[in-house]
Amino acid sequence: MIRVLLVHDICLFRWALAEVLDRENDIDVSAATTRDATDRVRAVRPDVCVVDAESPEPTGQGILRKLSKLAKGKGPGKSPALLVLGSAHRPGPLRRAFEAEALGYVDKEASPVQLTTGIRQVAAGKRFIDGSLGFGFLQAADIPLTRRELSVLSLAAEGSSVSEIAGVLHLSTGTVRNYMSAITRKTGARNRVDAIRISRGEGWL
Structure with a gap:
Protein backbone atom coordinates (compact mmCIF):
# COMPACT_ATOMS: atom_id res chain seq x y z
CA MET A 1 0.00 0.00 0.00
CA ILE A 2 1.33 3.44 -0.98
CA ARG A 3 0.70 6.06 1.71
CA VAL A 4 0.05 9.45 0.10
CA LEU A 5 -0.31 12.82 1.79
CA LEU A 6 -2.09 15.35 -0.40
CA VAL A 7 -1.14 18.93 0.53
CA HIS A 8 -3.26 21.82 -0.72
CA ASP A 9 -4.79 24.91 0.87
CA ILE A 10 -8.01 24.97 -1.19
CA CYS A 11 -10.43 22.73 0.66
CA LEU A 12 -12.63 21.68 -2.27
CA PHE A 13 -9.63 20.90 -4.47
CA ARG A 14 -7.92 18.98 -1.68
CA TRP A 15 -10.85 16.77 -0.86
CA ALA A 16 -11.94 16.24 -4.47
CA LEU A 17 -8.47 15.03 -5.40
CA ALA A 18 -8.30 12.89 -2.27
CA GLU A 19 -11.58 11.28 -3.32
CA VAL A 20 -10.11 10.42 -6.72
CA LEU A 21 -6.96 8.90 -5.22
CA ASP A 22 -8.94 6.99 -2.62
CA ARG A 23 -10.53 4.93 -5.40
CA GLU A 24 -7.19 3.28 -6.11
CA ASN A 25 -6.79 -0.06 -4.33
CA ASP A 26 -3.06 0.41 -3.73
CA ILE A 27 -3.19 4.03 -2.46
CA ASP A 28 -4.02 5.12 1.08
CA VAL A 29 -4.55 8.88 0.99
CA SER A 30 -4.57 11.53 3.70
CA ALA A 31 -4.93 15.29 3.23
CA ALA A 32 -3.53 18.40 4.89
CA THR A 33 -3.14 22.14 4.48
CA THR A 34 0.34 23.58 4.05
CA ARG A 35 0.18 24.79 7.65
CA ASP A 36 -0.43 21.29 8.98
CA ALA A 37 1.64 19.35 6.46
CA THR A 38 4.85 18.78 8.40
CA ASP A 39 2.97 17.57 11.47
CA ARG A 40 0.87 15.26 9.29
CA VAL A 41 4.01 13.87 7.67
CA ARG A 42 5.33 12.89 11.07
CA ALA A 43 1.99 11.35 12.03
CA VAL A 44 1.15 9.57 8.77
CA ARG A 45 4.70 8.83 7.53
CA PRO A 46 3.65 8.92 3.86
CA ASP A 47 5.65 7.40 1.05
CA VAL A 48 4.71 10.28 -1.26
CA CYS A 49 3.63 13.87 -0.67
CA VAL A 50 1.61 15.41 -3.50
CA VAL A 51 2.04 19.18 -3.32
CA ASP A 52 0.98 22.11 -5.47
CA ALA A 53 4.19 23.63 -6.87
CA GLU A 54 2.60 27.05 -6.45
CA SER A 55 2.12 26.68 -2.71
CA PRO A 56 3.31 29.93 -1.11
CA GLU A 57 6.95 29.93 -0.05
CA PRO A 58 8.22 33.50 -0.37
CA THR A 59 10.85 33.08 2.35
CA GLY A 60 12.40 30.02 0.75
CA GLN A 61 11.15 28.04 3.74
CA GLY A 62 7.74 27.13 2.29
CA ILE A 63 6.17 23.72 2.25
CA LEU A 64 8.30 22.19 -0.50
CA ARG A 65 11.53 23.15 1.20
CA LYS A 66 10.25 22.19 4.64
CA LEU A 67 9.29 18.74 3.44
CA SER A 68 12.60 18.26 1.63
CA LYS A 69 14.49 19.22 4.79
CA LEU A 70 12.75 16.72 7.06
CA ALA A 71 15.27 14.32 8.59
CA LYS A 72 16.30 11.68 6.08
CA GLY A 73 17.11 8.07 6.82
CA LYS A 74 15.49 5.80 9.35
CA GLY A 75 12.81 6.69 11.85
CA PRO A 76 9.58 8.71 11.88
CA GLY A 77 11.25 11.80 10.46
CA LYS A 78 12.08 10.12 7.17
CA SER A 79 11.42 12.45 4.27
CA PRO A 80 8.74 11.31 1.82
CA ALA A 81 9.25 11.55 -1.92
CA LEU A 82 7.80 14.75 -3.35
CA LEU A 83 5.49 14.85 -6.35
CA VAL A 84 4.43 18.33 -7.42
CA LEU A 85 1.52 19.57 -9.47
CA GLY A 86 2.71 22.27 -11.85
CA SER A 87 2.00 24.22 -15.02
CA ALA A 88 4.20 24.66 -18.07
CA HIS A 89 3.43 28.40 -18.17
CA ARG A 90 4.60 28.82 -14.54
CA PRO A 91 8.34 28.01 -14.69
CA GLY A 92 9.18 29.72 -11.37
CA PRO A 93 7.31 27.20 -9.19
CA LEU A 94 8.77 24.34 -11.25
CA ARG A 95 12.28 25.57 -10.53
CA ARG A 96 11.55 25.90 -6.81
CA ALA A 97 10.23 22.34 -6.84
CA PHE A 98 13.38 21.12 -8.58
CA GLU A 99 15.56 22.92 -6.03
CA ALA A 100 13.53 21.21 -3.30
CA GLU A 101 14.51 17.87 -4.89
CA ALA A 102 11.01 16.88 -5.96
CA LEU A 103 11.09 13.50 -7.66
CA GLY A 104 7.84 13.73 -9.63
CA TYR A 105 6.17 16.44 -11.72
CA VAL A 106 2.58 16.20 -13.02
CA ASP A 107 0.75 18.81 -15.07
CA LYS A 108 -2.28 20.26 -13.29
CA GLU A 109 -4.25 19.68 -16.47
CA ALA A 110 -3.30 16.00 -16.64
CA SER A 111 -5.76 13.16 -16.14
CA PRO A 112 -6.10 11.29 -12.82
CA VAL A 113 -4.44 8.33 -14.53
CA GLN A 114 -1.32 10.42 -15.11
CA LEU A 115 -1.26 11.42 -11.46
CA THR A 116 -1.65 7.88 -10.13
CA THR A 117 1.05 6.69 -12.54
CA GLY A 118 3.35 9.40 -11.23
CA ILE A 119 2.61 8.48 -7.62
CA ARG A 120 3.47 4.83 -8.24
CA GLN A 121 6.68 5.73 -10.05
CA VAL A 122 7.81 8.12 -7.35
CA ALA A 123 6.89 5.68 -4.57
CA ALA A 124 9.21 3.20 -6.27
CA GLY A 125 12.03 5.75 -6.14
CA LYS A 126 11.86 6.60 -9.85
CA ARG A 127 11.72 10.08 -11.34
CA PHE A 128 8.52 10.97 -13.15
CA ILE A 129 8.12 14.03 -15.37
CA ASP A 130 4.91 14.74 -17.25
CA GLY A 131 5.92 15.31 -20.88
CA SER A 132 3.69 18.37 -21.17
CA LEU A 133 5.85 20.20 -18.58
CA GLY A 134 8.98 20.02 -20.74
CA PHE A 135 8.68 23.58 -22.05
CA GLY A 136 8.15 24.85 -18.52
CA PHE A 137 11.43 23.27 -17.43
CA LEU A 138 13.25 24.88 -20.37
CA GLN A 139 11.86 28.25 -19.30
CA ALA A 140 12.78 27.57 -15.67
CA ALA A 141 16.41 27.14 -16.66
CA ASP A 142 16.38 30.62 -18.19
CA ILE A 143 15.04 32.50 -15.15
CA PRO A 144 17.66 35.23 -14.52
CA LEU A 145 16.92 35.63 -10.81
CA THR A 146 18.42 33.57 -8.00
Whole structure:
Protein backbone atom coordinates (compact mmCIF):
# COMPACT_ATOMS: atom_id res chain seq x y z
CA MET A 1 0.00 0.00 0.00
CA ILE A 2 1.33 3.44 -0.98
CA ARG A 3 0.70 6.06 1.71
CA VAL A 4 0.05 9.45 0.10
CA LEU A 5 -0.31 12.82 1.79
CA LEU A 6 -2.09 15.35 -0.40
CA VAL A 7 -1.14 18.93 0.53
CA HIS A 8 -3.26 21.82 -0.72
CA ASP A 9 -4.79 24.91 0.87
CA ILE A 10 -8.01 24.97 -1.19
CA CYS A 11 -10.43 22.73 0.66
CA LEU A 12 -12.63 21.68 -2.27
CA PHE A 13 -9.63 20.90 -4.47
CA ARG A 14 -7.92 18.98 -1.68
CA TRP A 15 -10.85 16.77 -0.86
CA ALA A 16 -11.94 16.24 -4.47
CA LEU A 17 -8.47 15.03 -5.40
CA ALA A 18 -8.30 12.89 -2.27
CA GLU A 19 -11.58 11.28 -3.32
CA VAL A 20 -10.11 10.42 -6.72
CA LEU A 21 -6.96 8.90 -5.22
CA ASP A 22 -8.94 6.99 -2.62
CA ARG A 23 -10.53 4.93 -5.40
CA GLU A 24 -7.19 3.28 -6.11
CA ASN A 25 -6.79 -0.06 -4.33
CA ASP A 26 -3.06 0.41 -3.73
CA ILE A 27 -3.19 4.03 -2.46
CA ASP A 28 -4.02 5.12 1.08
CA VAL A 29 -4.55 8.88 0.99
CA SER A 30 -4.57 11.53 3.70
CA ALA A 31 -4.93 15.29 3.23
CA ALA A 32 -3.53 18.40 4.89
CA THR A 33 -3.14 22.14 4.48
CA THR A 34 0.34 23.58 4.05
CA ARG A 35 0.18 24.79 7.65
CA ASP A 36 -0.43 21.29 8.98
CA ALA A 37 1.64 19.35 6.46
CA THR A 38 4.85 18.78 8.40
CA ASP A 39 2.97 17.57 11.47
CA ARG A 40 0.87 15.26 9.29
CA VAL A 41 4.01 13.87 7.67
CA ARG A 42 5.33 12.89 11.07
CA ALA A 43 1.99 11.35 12.03
CA VAL A 44 1.15 9.57 8.77
CA ARG A 45 4.70 8.83 7.53
CA PRO A 46 3.65 8.92 3.86
CA ASP A 47 5.65 7.40 1.05
CA VAL A 48 4.71 10.28 -1.26
CA CYS A 49 3.63 13.87 -0.67
CA VAL A 50 1.61 15.41 -3.50
CA VAL A 51 2.04 19.18 -3.32
CA ASP A 52 0.98 22.11 -5.47
CA ALA A 53 4.19 23.63 -6.87
CA GLU A 54 2.60 27.05 -6.45
CA SER A 55 2.12 26.68 -2.71
CA PRO A 56 3.31 29.93 -1.11
CA GLU A 57 6.95 29.93 -0.05
CA PRO A 58 8.22 33.50 -0.37
CA THR A 59 10.85 33.08 2.35
CA GLY A 60 12.40 30.02 0.75
CA GLN A 61 11.15 28.04 3.74
CA GLY A 62 7.74 27.13 2.29
CA ILE A 63 6.17 23.72 2.25
CA LEU A 64 8.30 22.19 -0.50
CA ARG A 65 11.53 23.15 1.20
CA LYS A 66 10.25 22.19 4.64
CA LEU A 67 9.29 18.74 3.44
CA SER A 68 12.60 18.26 1.63
CA LYS A 69 14.49 19.22 4.79
CA LEU A 70 12.75 16.72 7.06
CA ALA A 71 15.27 14.32 8.59
CA LYS A 72 16.30 11.68 6.08
CA GLY A 73 17.11 8.07 6.82
CA LYS A 74 15.49 5.80 9.35
CA GLY A 75 12.81 6.69 11.85
CA PRO A 76 9.58 8.71 11.88
CA GLY A 77 11.25 11.80 10.46
CA LYS A 78 12.08 10.12 7.17
CA SER A 79 11.42 12.45 4.27
CA PRO A 80 8.74 11.31 1.82
CA ALA A 81 9.25 11.55 -1.92
CA LEU A 82 7.80 14.75 -3.35
CA LEU A 83 5.49 14.85 -6.35
CA VAL A 84 4.43 18.33 -7.42
CA LEU A 85 1.52 19.57 -9.47
CA GLY A 86 2.71 22.27 -11.85
CA SER A 87 2.00 24.22 -15.02
CA ALA A 88 4.20 24.66 -18.07
CA HIS A 89 3.43 28.40 -18.17
CA ARG A 90 4.60 28.82 -14.54
CA PRO A 91 8.34 28.01 -14.69
CA GLY A 92 9.18 29.72 -11.37
CA PRO A 93 7.31 27.20 -9.19
CA LEU A 94 8.77 24.34 -11.25
CA ARG A 95 12.28 25.57 -10.53
CA ARG A 96 11.55 25.90 -6.81
CA ALA A 97 10.23 22.34 -6.84
CA PHE A 98 13.38 21.12 -8.58
CA GLU A 99 15.56 22.92 -6.03
CA ALA A 100 13.53 21.21 -3.30
CA GLU A 101 14.51 17.87 -4.89
CA ALA A 102 11.01 16.88 -5.96
CA LEU A 103 11.09 13.50 -7.66
CA GLY A 104 7.84 13.73 -9.63
CA TYR A 105 6.17 16.44 -11.72
CA VAL A 106 2.58 16.20 -13.02
CA ASP A 107 0.75 18.81 -15.07
CA LYS A 108 -2.28 20.26 -13.29
CA GLU A 109 -4.25 19.68 -16.47
CA ALA A 110 -3.30 16.00 -16.64
CA SER A 111 -5.76 13.16 -16.14
CA PRO A 112 -6.10 11.29 -12.82
CA VAL A 113 -4.44 8.33 -14.53
CA GLN A 114 -1.32 10.42 -15.11
CA LEU A 115 -1.26 11.42 -11.46
CA THR A 116 -1.65 7.88 -10.13
CA THR A 117 1.05 6.69 -12.54
CA GLY A 118 3.35 9.40 -11.23
CA ILE A 119 2.61 8.48 -7.62
CA ARG A 120 3.47 4.83 -8.24
CA GLN A 121 6.68 5.73 -10.05
CA VAL A 122 7.81 8.12 -7.35
CA ALA A 123 6.89 5.68 -4.57
CA ALA A 124 9.21 3.20 -6.27
CA GLY A 125 12.03 5.75 -6.14
CA LYS A 126 11.86 6.60 -9.85
CA ARG A 127 11.72 10.08 -11.34
CA PHE A 128 8.52 10.97 -13.15
CA ILE A 129 8.12 14.03 -15.37
CA ASP A 130 4.91 14.74 -17.25
CA GLY A 131 5.92 15.31 -20.88
CA SER A 132 3.69 18.37 -21.17
CA LEU A 133 5.85 20.20 -18.58
CA GLY A 134 8.98 20.02 -20.74
CA PHE A 135 8.68 23.58 -22.05
CA GLY A 136 8.15 24.85 -18.52
CA PHE A 137 11.43 23.27 -17.43
CA LEU A 138 13.25 24.88 -20.37
CA GLN A 139 11.86 28.25 -19.30
CA ALA A 140 12.78 27.57 -15.67
CA ALA A 141 16.41 27.14 -16.66
CA ASP A 142 16.38 30.62 -18.19
CA ILE A 143 15.04 32.50 -15.15
CA PRO A 144 17.66 35.23 -14.52
CA LEU A 145 16.92 35.63 -10.81
CA THR A 146 18.42 33.57 -8.00
CA ARG A 147 16.20 31.85 -5.44
CA ARG A 148 17.01 34.55 -2.89
CA GLU A 149 16.15 37.30 -5.37
CA LEU A 150 12.86 35.55 -6.13
CA SER A 151 12.16 35.35 -2.39
CA VAL A 152 12.75 39.08 -2.01
CA LEU A 153 10.62 39.89 -5.04
CA SER A 154 7.79 37.57 -3.90
CA LEU A 155 7.59 39.40 -0.58
CA ALA A 156 7.70 42.74 -2.36
CA ALA A 157 4.86 41.58 -4.61
CA GLU A 158 2.79 40.88 -1.49
CA GLY A 159 3.23 44.50 -0.46
CA SER A 160 6.00 44.06 2.11
CA SER A 161 8.29 47.04 2.74
CA VAL A 162 12.09 46.82 2.62
CA SER A 163 12.25 46.62 6.41
CA GLU A 164 9.57 43.91 6.52
CA ILE A 165 11.37 41.87 3.88
CA ALA A 166 14.60 42.25 5.84
CA GLY A 167 12.89 40.98 8.98
CA VAL A 168 11.35 37.94 7.32
CA LEU A 169 14.53 36.92 5.49
CA HIS A 170 16.88 37.88 8.34
CA LEU A 171 18.78 40.36 6.18
CA SER A 172 19.85 43.97 6.61
CA THR A 173 17.79 46.62 4.86
CA GLY A 174 20.85 47.53 2.82
CA THR A 175 21.15 43.95 1.57
CA VAL A 176 17.48 43.91 0.59
CA ARG A 177 17.94 47.15 -1.35
CA ASN A 178 20.95 45.61 -3.12
CA TYR A 179 18.81 42.60 -4.05
CA MET A 180 16.08 44.87 -5.39
CA SER A 181 18.62 46.79 -7.47
CA ALA A 182 19.94 43.51 -8.91
CA ILE A 183 16.39 42.32 -9.61
CA THR A 184 15.52 45.54 -11.42
CA ARG A 185 18.69 45.31 -13.51
CA LYS A 186 18.30 41.61 -14.38
CA THR A 187 14.66 41.91 -15.38
CA GLY A 188 15.24 45.07 -17.41
CA ALA A 189 12.63 46.84 -15.29
CA ARG A 190 12.32 50.53 -14.52
CA ASN A 191 11.55 50.02 -10.84
CA ARG A 192 10.29 47.51 -8.30
CA VAL A 193 6.69 47.64 -9.49
CA ASP A 194 7.81 47.04 -13.06
CA ALA A 195 10.02 44.13 -11.96
CA ILE A 196 7.02 42.52 -10.25
CA ARG A 197 4.89 43.02 -13.36
CA ILE A 198 7.53 41.49 -15.63
CA SER A 199 8.17 38.55 -13.31
CA ARG A 200 4.49 37.77 -12.97
CA GLY A 201 4.06 37.97 -16.71
CA GLU A 202 6.90 35.49 -17.20
CA GLY A 203 5.50 33.10 -14.59
CA TRP A 204 8.49 33.48 -12.25
CA LEU A 205 6.34 34.46 -9.25
